[in-house]
Amino acid sequence: MQRDELTAWLRLLLCPGVGNTTARRLLAAFGLPQSIFEQDTAALGTLASAAQVTSLQTRPPDLEMQVEATWRWLQEAPIEGTQRWLCTLGDAMYPASLLVTEDPPLVLFMLGQPALLPSLGRSVAIVGSRNPTPQGTANAKQFARAFSDAGLAVISGMALGVDAAAHEGALEGPGADGLATVAVVGTGLDRVYPARHRDLAHRIAQRGLIMSEFPLGTPPVQANFPRRNRIISGLSAGTLVVEAALQSGSLITARYAGEQGKEVFAIPGSIHSPQSRGCHSLIRQGAKLVESAQDVLEELRLPETLAPNSPGLFRSDGAGEPASEDDSGLLIHMGHDPVSLDALCARTGLPTATLQARLLELELDGHVGRLPGGLFQRMASA
Structure with missing residues (x-):
């Protein structure tokens, strides 16, 4: 993208009160942003309100600063192995799925591949x-x-x-x-x-x-x-x-x-x-x-689907070795809803110190999660 083209896109983006909907109408009628800013008041007035026409004919006060910052950002070396670029509404690479939505962005600032x-x-x-x-x-x-x-x-x-x-x-x-x-x-x-x-x-x-x-x-x-x-x-x-x-x-x-x-x-x-x-x-x-x-x-009717036992489909990442028989009994007492330490003591009859130790072991193994308010919850895979 050349600097004058960048300036025109940023000017359209920064025009106060214009908005994406009016900007898209103008682009559809006149082509690239450079052409929009070459139109007279009468031509612009067929597609925009009087206030919007005034905004389009007035250069945003921070435009030059924004152009300089963006141009410098585009030229600087990005993260190793990545690129920086602007993808505009008129770009052939603009995401097709986004283009058909009701309010696609005029410009997408991009970083990556x-x-x-x-x-x-x-x-x-x-x-x-x-x-x-x-x-x-x-x-x-x-x-x-x-x-x-x-x-x-x-x-x-x-x-x-x-x-x-x-x-x-x-x-x-x-x-x-x-x-x-x-x-x-x-x-x-x-x-x-x-x-x-x-x-x-x-x-x-x-x-x-x-x-x-x-x-x-x-x-x-x-x-x-x-x-x-x-x-x-x-x-x-x-x-x-x-x-x-x-x-x-x-x-x-x-x-x-x-x-x-x-x-x-x-x-x-x-x-x-x-x-x-x-x-x-x-x-x-x-x-x-x-x-x-x-x-x-x-x-979604996607052809490539995973087999029922594929890793990551049902098994929790945090789950380590299967819980012991004693711990399985504790997990059953927990159920799947958040539960307090006092409630678990009442359900299991275990001393508080013993219960805390076993809950810590289960938490470290990924079988139990600790919630705010002193609550515990059994993880779905446990």
């Missing part, structure tokens, strides 16, 4: 809570690994919790012709948010893609994260919600998926867990209840 873009056609989104239960984290990781083993790329938002677990699980498998995972972020690509995911971002870029519709320098503004969720759902064949509270950004992603005609899947959980209520609400609204990755693959 451009050769992997065609593989985006075989992908599934995994989203969920930023504060998942241990079981939710394990589910996100093992479902992502199973999808990757089945030849799918996993799309998520690189947030804390379920998103990060999904990316990690996908990076353990082969993905879609080398495309392991895609992170759609809500900030500019010149920063990593949250900062603790810097190493994860590097690994995603080396085996996949990181993308954003927001200009460089965009900070983590709360309103941007729900907006980017339409891209996560739009890129994928279906969206799996692992855990979500009733007021959750994951439900926004699921709503976008439904509006885009995509499949929505949800993993059920305990009726006592706030993190399961969003999934249960989705299921009541028609989302597909799933218990294994195979359920998703079959619903």
Whole structure:
């Protein structure tokens, strides 16, 4: 991309009050952004409001700074083995699945492997809570690994919790012709948010893609994260919600998926867990209840599916050796809902010190998860 072309695209992107819908109408009528800015007031007025015409005819005050920053970002050496580029609405490489959605971004800032873009056609989104239960984290990781083993790329938002677990699980498998995972972020690509995911971002870029519709320098503004969720759902064949509270950004992603005609899947959980209520609400609204990755693959009618005993499909990553006979009895007493230490003492009759020691051993072996509030929960594989 030449600098004058970059300037025109960024000017269109930064015009206050214009928005994607009007910008797309202008592009359809006049072609590239350079042509839009060559039009007179009368021509622009046939497709835009008076306020929008004024905005289009006024150079944004921060345009030159943004052009310089973006041009420098494109020229600088990226993470080893990766590339940086802008994928515009007129680009032949623009993701086809996103192009047909109601509100495709004008520009996608990209970091990673451009050769992997065609593989985006075989992908599934995994989203969920930023504060998942241990079981939710394990589910996100093992479902992502199973999808990757089945030849799918996993799309998520690189947030804390379920998103990060999904990316990690996908990076353990082969993905879609080398495309392991895609992170759609809500900030500019010149920063990593949250900062603790810097190493994860590097690994995603080396085996996949990181993308954003927001200009460089965009900070983590709360309103941007729900907006980017339409891209996560739009890129994928279906969206799996692992855990979500009733007021959750994951439900926004699921709503976008439904509006885009995509499949929505949800993993059920305990009726006592706030993190399961969003999934249960989705299921009541028609989302597909799933218990294994195979359920998703079959619903999407994908030809490459895993055999029932394939590693990662049903077995939890954290599960070590099978629990001993004594521990199996304790697990039975636990059930599958969160339970307190006092309740377990009453159910088992064991002394508190003995019970704490055995629970610690089960936790280290991946059979039990520790929850906030002093609660424990049996992991699904145990």
